Amino acid sequence: MLKDIAVFAGRLCPSARKHASRLVAGLTALALAITPVPALAQAPTPKGPPLLRDTETEQLLRDYTRPILRVAGLEKQNIQVAIINDPTFNAFVADGHRIFVNYGALLQSETPNQLIGVLAHETGHLAGGHLSKLRTQLAQAQTQMIVAMLLGVGAMVAGASAGPNSGAANIGAAAITAPQEVIRRNLLSYQRQQEENADRAAVKFLNATQQSAKGMYETFQRFTNESLFAARGADPYAQSHPMPAERVSALAELARTSAYWDKKDDPALQMRHEMMRAKVSGFMERADTVYRRYPASNTSLPARYARAIASYLHGDPRSALAQIDGLIQAQPNNPYFYELRGQALLEGGKPAEAIAPLRKAVAMTNGAPLIQILLGQALVASNNKAYTDEAIQILRGALGREGEVPLGFSHLAMAYGQKGNYAEADLASAQAAYLRGDAKTARELAARAKTRFPVGSPGWVKADDIVAAKMPGQK
Numbered sequence: 001m002l003k004d005i006a007v008f009a010g011r012l013c014p015s016a017r018k019h020a021s022r023l024v025a026g027l028t029a030l031a032l033a034i035t036p037v038p039a040l041a042q043a044p045t046p047k048g049p050p051l052l053r054d055t056e057t058e059q060l061l062r063d064y065t066r067p068i069l070r071v072a073g074l075e076k077q078n079i080q081v082a083i084i085n086d087p088t089f090n091a092f093v094a095d096g097h098r099i100f101v102n103y104g105a106l107l108q109s110e111t112p113n114q115l116i117g118v119l120a121h122e123t124g125h126l127a128g129g130h131l132s133k134l135r136t137q138l139a140q141a142q143t144q145m146i147v148a149m150l151l152g153v154g155a156m157v158a159g160a161s162a163g164p165n166s167g168a169a170n171i172g173a174a175a176i177t178a179p180q181e182v183i184r185r186n187l188l189s190y191q192r193q194q195e196e197n198a199d200r201a202a203v204k205f206l207n208a209t210q211q212s213a214k215g216m217y218e219t220f221q222r223f224t225n226e227s228l229f230a231a232r233g234a235d236p237y238a239q240s241h242p243m244p245a246e247r248v249s250a251l252a253e254l255a256r257t258s259a260y261w262d263k264k265d266d267p268a269l270q271m272r273h274e275m276m277r278a279k280v281s282g283f284m285e286r287a288d289t290v291y292r293r294y295p296a297s298n299t300s301l302p303a304r305y306a307r308a309i310a311s312y313l314h315g316d317p318r319s320a321l322a323q324i325d326g327l328i329q330a331q332p333n334n335p336y337f338y339e340l341r342g343q344a345l346l347e348g349g350k351p352a353e354a355i356a357p358l359r360k361a362v363a364m365t366n367g368a369p370l371i372q373i374l375l376g377q378a379l380v381a382s383n384n385k386a387y388t389d390e391a392i393q394i395l396r397g398a399l400g401r402e403g404e405v406p407l408g409f410s411h412l413a414m415a416y417g418q419k420g421n422y423a424e425a426d427l428a429s430a431q432a433a434y435l436r437g438d439a440k441t442a443r444e445l446a447a448r449a450k451t452r453f454p455v456g457s458p459g460w461v462k463a464d465d466i467v468a469a470k471m472p473g474q475k
Contacts, residue, residue: 055365089223091118099122210263214255335361376408376411395415
């Protein structure tokens with residue numbers, strides 16, 4: 001259809017042709033922008049959001065969201081919180097099954113309540129079915145735009161037939177652009193209403209779980225102060241969210257009526273939150289930034305945690321291990337300190353020494369699959385054939401629960417290779433390539449695996465599925 005419009009444009013007078021060519025480009029971009037995007041959860045691809053994985057942080061986020069999801073009626077919907085590798089403060093929902101939150105939001109939220117408020121707001125979007133409703137609105141808007149476009153193009157063609165000086169072609173262009181603006185504003189108004197509804201739902205969920213909405217208010221208030229100057233003179237109807245000051249004012253009026261407004265976070269939960277922020281800082285920020293945020297004069301456990309991570313990543317491995325041992329001495333029942341010690345040893349080229357602390361971390365977390373994968377990696381990297389069968393068993397079990405970890409399949413392939421089971425090694429390598437979005441390599445390895453498995457066996461069927469499957473990102 002856009003091709004036909006371009007042909008018509010070639011027949012118009014210069015003025016009308018200019019309007020039409022701009023129109024084709026604008027409508028093409030608009031069509032791409034409002035076409036619903038496939039759910040990200042359906043296929044892990046390199047084109048999706050860059051995600052971060054960490055057992056400790058994910059467990060804390062589950063603890064934050066569990067009561068909110070329960071009162072929202074979503075407890076059995078397997079809603080997950082995914083952490084995006086982005087330092088800015090943001091959170092959103094995109095597929096109905098995951099709440100995406102930037103690590104910047106984790107780092108910048110000073111209290112559990114602030115982050116819980118953000119998660120409650122996003123849960124409000126899920127509970128309200130806002131994604132599916134927005135897709136319906138987008139589809140309706142797309143149809144309206146197509147109709148307006150065809151009517152306007154028809155008017156331009158008629159104007160061209162009437163002569164270059166008739167002005168009818170310009171009227172046709174106006175007949176297209178005016179409805180577009182109305183439709184765009186209607187969509188933005190609908191989105192603003194969804195945001196306001198999510199705010200109200202969040203306060204409702206927080207009240208139902210006997211939590212304060214003050215943290216949510218504090219977060220929005222901070223953004224109001226930061227964006228006040230930039231928002232002056234802006235067209236409020238051109239904003240995809242309510243104007244910050246208006247939004248915060250409405251939220252404050254609603255939230256202050258709660259009996260839980262002044263309720264504080266539990267000290268133990270606040271400590272877990274501080275430990276999470278320290279971990280995020282240690283792993284994601286530059287070493288000099290970490291040391292400024294957590295100077296040596298700060299002897300708190302979170303500060304020591306952040307400095308130990310930064311030291312292992314950027315400094316002296318011996319000093320890092322000494323600092324980690326000090327953390328373990330302070331909290332001998334903290335599994336994540338043992339995980340950190342094992343990771344530091346593994347990445348420091350000492351996989352055999354990493355096995356013991358990682359075993360302890362796995363036992364203390366009741367078999368957390370991400371830590372199991374780390375343990376499996378250490379067992380394989382030790383090059384001790386006595387560990388091969390155990391590595392295969394651990395990795396297969398972990399990947400059965402966490403099936404979208406390419407690195408886990410890569411280590412499983414190595415373990416099978418050590419055992420001489422090349423059919424399973426090829427299949428695991430193909431699965432790793434598939435998850436990375438490497439279509440060519442995945443098909444080649446899966447095809448080779450098929451030649452090594454008995455026809456019709458479970459391994460052969462899995463390999464055949466990869467050969468026949470559409471790769472992530474393909475249509």
